[in-house]
Amino acid sequence: xxxxxxxxxEDRVLLRGAGRFAADxxxxxxxxxxxxxxxxxHGRIVSIDGTEALRLDGVTAVWTYADIADLPAIGFRLxxxxxxxxxxxxxxxxxxxxxxxxxxxxxxxxSSYLAEDAAELVxxxxxxxxxxxxxxxxxxxxxxxxxxxxxxxxxxNLPAQDSEAxxxxxxxxxxxxxxxxxxxxxxxxxxxxxxxxGVPMECRGLVAVYDEAEGQLIVDGAAKVPFWNREAIAAMxxxxxxxxxxxxxxxxxxxxxxGELYPEDVLVTVAAMRLRAPIKWIEDRxxxxxATNHSRGQHHRLRALVDDDGYIxxxxxxxxxxxxxxxxxxxxxxxxxxxxxxxxxxxxDNFRVTAHVRLTHKTPAGTYRSPxxxxxxxxxxxxxxxxxxxxxxxxxxxxxxNFIGREQMPYERPIEAMGTHxxxxxxxxxxxxxxxxxxxxxxxxxxxxxxxxxxxxRVGFGFGYFVEKSGIGPSEGARVVIDDAGGVTVxxxxxxxxxxxxxxxxxxxxxxxxxxxxxxxxxRGRTDQFQYGRGAFATRLAVMAGSAALNAATALRDKAFxxxxxxxxxxxxxxxxxxxxxxxxxxxxGLSLGxxxxxxxxxxxxxxxxxxxxxxxxxFHTDHMTYPYGLHAALVRIDEATGRxxxxxxxxxxxxxxxLNPTLVEGQIAGGVAQGLGGALYEEFLYAPDxxxxxTTFMDYLIPTSAEVPDVETLVTEDxxxxxNPLGVKGAGExxxxxxxxxxxxxxxxxxxxxxxxxxxxxxxxxLHRLLHxxxxxxxxxxx
Amino acid sequence: xxxxTVPVRLYVNGDRYDIxxxxxxxxxxxLREDCSLTGTHLGxxxxxxxxxxxxxxxxxxxxxxxxxVQAEGASVRTVxxxxxxxxxxxxxxxxxxxxxxLQCGFCTPGFLTLVAGYxxxxxxxxxxxxxxxxxxxxxxxxxYQNIVTATMAAAEEMRG
Numbered sequence: 038x039x040x041x042x043x044x045x046x047e048d049r050v051l052l053r054g055a056g057r058f059a060a061d062x063x064x065x066x067x068x069x070x071x072x073x074x075x076x077x078x079h080g081r082i083v084s085i086d087g088t089e090a091l092r093l094d095g096v097t098a099v100w101t102y103a104d105i106a107d108l109p110a111i112g113f114r115l116x117x118x119x120x121x122x123x124x125x126x127x128x129x130x131x132x133x134x135x136x137x138x139x140x141x142x143x144x145x146x147x148s149s150y151l152a153e154d155a156a157e158l159v160x161x162x163x164x165x166x167x168x169x170x171x172x173x174x175x176x177x178x179x180x181x182x183x184x185x186x187x188x189x190x191x192x193x194n195l196p197a198q199d200s201e202a203x204x205x206x207x208x209x210x211x212x213x214x215x216x217x218x219x220x221x222x223x224x225x226x227x228x229x230x231x232x233x234x235g236v237p238m239e240c241r242g243l244v245a246v247y248d249e250a251e252g253q254l255i256v257d258g259a260a261k262v263p264f265w266n267r268e269a270i271a272a273m274x275x276x277x278x279x280x281x282x283x284x285x286x287x288x289x290x291x292x293x294x295x296g297e298l299y300p301e302d303v304l305v306t307v308a309a310m311r312l313r314a315p316i317k318w319i320e321d322r323x324x325x326x327x328a329t330n331h332s333r334g335q336h337h338r339l340r341a342l343v344d345d346d347g348y349i350x351x352x353x354x355x356x357x358x359x360x361x362x363x364x365x366x367x368x369x370x371x372x373x374x375x376x377x378x379x380x381x382x383x384x385x386d387n388f389r390v391t392a393h394v395r396l397t398h399k400t401p402a403g404t405y406r407s408p409x410x411x412x413x414x415x416x417x418x419x420x421x422x423x424x425x426x427x428x429x430x431x432x433x434x435x436x437x438x439n440f441i442g443r444e445q446m447p448y449e450r451p452i453e454a455m456g457t458h459x460x461x462x463x464x465x466x467x468x469x470x471x472x473x474x475x476x477x478x479x480x481x482x483x484x485x486x487x488x489x490x491x492x493x494x495r496v497g498f499g500f501g502y503f504v505e506k507s508g509i510g511p512s513e514g515a516r517v518v519i520d521d522a523g524g525v526t527v528x529x530x531x532x533x534x535x536x537x538x539x540x541x542x543x544x545x546x547x548x549x550x551x552x553x554x555x556x557x558x559x560x561r562g563r564t565d566q567f568q569y570g571r572g573a574f575a576t577r578l579a580v581m582a583g584s585a586a587l588n589a590a591t592a593l594r595d596k597a598f599x600x601x602x603x604x605x606x607x608x609x610x611x612x613x614x615x616x617x618x619x620x621x622x623x624x625x626x627g628l629s630l631g632x633x634x635x636x637x638x639x640x641x642x643x644x645x646x647x648x649x650x651x652x653x654x655x656x657f658h659t660d661h662m663t664y665p666y667g668l669h670a671a672l673v674r675i676d677e678a679t680g681r682x683x684x685x686x687x688x689x690x691x692x693x694x695x696x697l698n699p700t701l702v703e704g705q706i707a708g709g710v711a712q713g714l715g716g717a718l719y720e721e722f723l724y725a726p727d728x729x730x731x732x733t734t735f736m737d738y739l740i741p742t743s744a745e746v747p748d749v750e751t752l753v754t755e756d757x758x759x760x761x762n763p764l765g766v767k768g769a770g771e772x773x774x775x776x777x778x779x780x781x782x783x784x785x786x787x788x789x790x791x792x793x794x795x796x797x798x799x800x801x802x803x804x805l806h807r808l809l810h811x812x813x814x815x816x817x818x819x820x821x
Numbered sequence: 822x823x824x825x826t827v828p829v830r831l832y833v834n835g836d837r838y839d840i841x842x843x844x845x846x847x848x849x850x851x852l853r854e855d856c857s858l859t860g861t862h863l864g865x866x867x868x869x870x871x872x873x874x875x876x877x878x879x880x881x882x883x884x885x886x887x888x889x890v891q892a893e894g895a896s897v898r899t900v901x902x903x904x905x906x907x908x909x910x911x912x913x914x915x916x917x918x919x920x921x922x923l924q925c926g927f928c929t930p931g932f933l934t935l936v937a938g939y940x941x942x943x944x945x946x947x948x949x950x951x952x953x954x955x956x957x958x959x960x961x962x963x964x965y966q967n968i969v970t971a972t973m974a975a976a977e978e979m980r981g
Binding site for chain 1: 843846870872927957958962965966
């Protein structure tokens with residue numbers, strides 16, 4: 038069952054339209070919340086007047102900061118660097134607004150239409166201040182001492198802070214000594230990655246009610262990290278965590294932004310407590326594009342010292358990250374991951390990178406699928422191509438000369454990633470290159486490209502290599518329970534953002550108990566059903582929850598064997614499990630799991646010296662991540678006249694150690710590629726000089742459709758199982774995205790026959806037209 | 822201020838719904854909230870993403886771009902009305918399941934109604950044509966290729 042292309046157990050419900058997404062929860066007497074957002078990127082709030090709004094029949098309340106001034110700023114879930122505290126976001130703007138879309142007031146009304154009407158009647162007077170939009174510009178004053186001290190929230194008085202929230206450097210070896218040795222050649226790369234983000238098809242939403250009968254605050258529509266959010270919501274509302282129930286329903290995509298604790302989420306729960314009514318908030322798409330976390334938005338400057346044979350002796354890097362207006366729950370996660378994953382699959386003797394996290398008057402930024410790796414891989418792989426061109430070596434050769442060798446695994450790089458020591462647990466990077474070249478026919482592709490180019494076509498082939506990370510700990514747990522009728526339930530702390538985790542966990546348990554996976558029910562993302570759960574992020578669940586489910590199912594099987602052995606008067610060694618029945622080898626005797634569950638009623642279990650019920654818990658703990666790796670390759674064609682780029686082929690080779698369900702792994706890769714293509718070619722949040730966002734609809738924020746995304750060719754290999762977990766698995770969630778921009782840029786350079794021409798994404802038709810036209814213009818100029 | 826409502830009669834999936842709505846109420850909201858058919862999803866509310874696609878007298882339309890009053894007397898088919906019964910899936914639903922044509926499932930109802938509506942009228946449609954039709958809607962999870970594969974498989978099944 039593990040490794041089978043099993044059909045998903047989630048699908049029947051979703052296909053029939055019977056799922057329950059955030060907006061599908063309706064409660065009698067509910068009030069609809071509508072957020073009034075700043076139309077100004079930077080300004081001082083003079084007044085907010087809700088009088089007219091309150092005159093509307095059915096409008097219950099209008100809140101501004103004064104109404105919730107007792108609430109602290111929203112805390113960091115990950116990478117909580119101390120120096121970032123003064124930049125945390127208040128639930129409603131205090132006296133200054135810092136981005137268009139910042140919540141300044143909130144309206145509660147009997148219908149969603151009425152709430153929108155009322156929100157439009159809230160009168161805002163905001164005195165505009167200059168907007169600071171360029172993270173590369175010199176830092177400016179950002180928050181005054183009062184705001185800084187308030188946002189930091191630790192009771193100390195802080196001075197005013199500028200827009201550079203954090204600068205940190207990590208590395209190893211001696212970069213300066215290497216560069217001053219006078220040996221080798223120096224290559225530089227200046228690379229920019231545009232601001233874009235996950236944009237799940239379901240906007241955010243939350244429904245909360247205080248259930249007086251139960252004495253609990255019930256929160257529906259959570260995603261990704263319900264357990265962490267429960268703690269935060271409990272603290273914000275002055276409740277103990279056990280009086281808050283956070284439930285994940287169906288989730289319409291995650292990708293990083295969805296499910297984090299945002300100001301709106303806090304407001305929904307606080308309103309449910311204070312207004313004593315069910316509160317429903319469903320974000321609309323325009324709000325989503327200016328209020329939900331943006332991501333990427335980095336500018337890298339790399340400098341490499343390289344031997345004549347292409348071996349990189351030192352890499353000296355710095356980058357700026359456009360953080361937007363506040364630092365939200367991710368803290369310094371993106372900057373930190375960018376820094377530590379920058380060396381990728383290469384040895385690089387000496388390494389140093391400096392991260393600059395800088396605030397701007399734009400939507401705050403957080404993680405998006407392959408955070409830091411998409412950006413860093415683009416910059417690094419562009420550099421490798423530049424080195425290859427400069428030394429007259431092939432792009433493939435330079436990469437091979439720098440790969441960490443199979444014999445060097447596990448390979449420790451003396452830096453940290455997400456607070457763990459960075460150890461590439463297993464891998465054979467050169468082998469995967471060989472396999473990809475053979476499967477996809479790289480030499481044939483090169484020949485075809487030459488032939489078509491000779492015939493006048495603008496075609497190009499390129500690739501990027503990368504290392505991903507997955508399976509961040511520290512812990513995950515699962516409980517397997519079997520009822521008297523033999524029904525199997527897995528209860529766990531995992532979450533699903535739609536990636537198919539239920540199916541994979543069911544497959545793992547089905548393997549151990551030898552039952553059909555589609556008879557298993559999976560309960561997850563509900564804080565009243567399990568005590569701990571870290572969440573659906575960082576491609577961690579196949580590793581963490583998968584291993585926990587394996588351990589739980591194994592413990593349950595052991596328990597079933599003990600009970601069956603006692604009941605049948607045989608030894609445990611004589612037993613085996615087949616089709617959910619514990620059988621005595623070589624005899625007709627056997628007990629179904631349901632019968633064994635029946636033997637474990639409390640009274641009889643006591644006689645058997647077992648805990649009542651056929652259930653078992655399993656845990657999995659780890660203090661290291663696993664490191665999957667892969668290659669992306671692209672064949673592109675550019676239309677000479679219009680600059681339109683067509684991706685004719687996109688190929689991904691990825692080693693995941695062990696594919697628990699190859700169909701789902703391929704699905705993750707194909708979906709990841711589509712998102713990577715968005716960032717490489719179409720998606721970018723642009724701003725007017727005054728900080729007004731220009732991309733707030735799907736007419737100007739362009740998500741690729743089936744007309745733009747080619748069928749992705751995938752090669753999933755299992756050559757390097759992880760030694761760090763019992764399944765040998767590495768996560769598959771992000772590797773489809775990581776090197777898309779790098780591979781496309783490499784292919785476009787090749788098509789243009791202009792090495793190093795592409796140093797920024799997204800690559801627009803305008804850019805390509807200019808690059809194509811530029812050559813012609815220079816040519817004409819020379820002639821004149 | 823009281824808002825005036827008007828009576829609207831909708832025929833959805835063969836059932837008659839007599840509802841009272843404000844004239845400005847969208848068809849999508851009326852289906853979801855007044856008819857309790859929450860399978861029709863709202864992904865953008867400006868007619869681009871297609872998650873709210875329903876069949877109006879057999880034609881795929883964006884339910885977010887229509888008022889409920891405009892559907893007065895019309896026959897509406899939503900995702901809930903595709904399968905013939907509780908046990909059987911429509912060929913398009915079955916193909917999406919078998920070919921992993923969905924992940925989070927949020928955009929899925931829109932794709933299913935779009936494809937079912939199109940294939941019922943154009944059973945002979947070829948891949949290029951279907952890919953073009955599919956570009957009407959957005960999916961953020963699958964990268965579309967399994968949706969294309971599923972659509973081709975459904976077309977074949979429906980041709981019989």
